[in-house]
Amino acid sequence: MTKDVLITVKGMQAIEAGEGQEEVEVVAKGDYYFKNGHHFICYEEMLEGFETPTKNMIKITDNTVEVQKKGITNTHMVFEEAKKSLTFYTTPFGNMEMGISATKIDVKEEPENLDILIDYALEINQVHTADCQIHVNVQSKEAGEFHLCS
Numbered sequence: 830m831t832k833d834v835l836i837t838v839k840g841m842q843a844i845e846a847g848e849g850q851e852e853v854e855v856v857a858k859g860d861y862y863f864k865n866g867h868h869f870i871c872y873e874e875m876l877e878g879f880e881t882p883t884k885n886m887i888k889i890t891d892n893t894v895e896v897q898k899k900g901i902t903n904t905h906m907v908f909e910e911a912k913k914s915l916t917f918y919t920t921p922f923g924n925m926e927m928g929i930s931a932t933k934i935d936v937k938e939e940p941e942n943l944d945i946l947i948d949y950a951l952e953i954n955q956v957h958t959a960d961c962q963i964h965v966n967v968q969s970k971e972a973g974e975f976h977l978c979s
Contacts, residue, residue, distance in 0.1 A: 830941055833970040834861040836872045842951070842959040861943070861967055866890070868943060870967055876901050879921070887945075887965060889936060894947060908947050910934050928952030941969035 859872030
């Protein structure tokens with residue numbers, strides 16, 4: 830896969846207490862690297878109402894997916910099946926303690942495409958808040974034409 834990629838991140842949360850599902854999607858141009866047996870995906874994300882981007886890095890190893898965010902929001906989330914990890918999520922509105930328990934991690938590699946699917950339970954301040962899913966698709970620029978609108 831080439832360095833220049835199109836990254837699509839879809840997140841879905843099934844919120845407790847009958848509030849339904851909430852879906853978020855981010856599409857960004859980014860960089861892809863494969864080094865020492867690990868996949869690295871880097872991209873910037875703009876949050877509504879802020880002019881400074883948040884830099885994101887996703888690192889994929891054999892059984893673990895790590896997501897680091899630095900900027901307006903800051904966190905280091907670790908997804909590993911059958912293990913719970915704790916982290917803090919720092920936002921302009923305050924800090925939250927997050928517990929992440931991944932129930933499924935599926936990574937599919939193709940020559941010009943990488944697909945990651947993660948199912949996990951989310952705790953905020955030690956209270957189960959939602960069952961979530963993240964789907965990350967990384968497509969090589971060479972795999973087809975893609976255009977981002979400014």
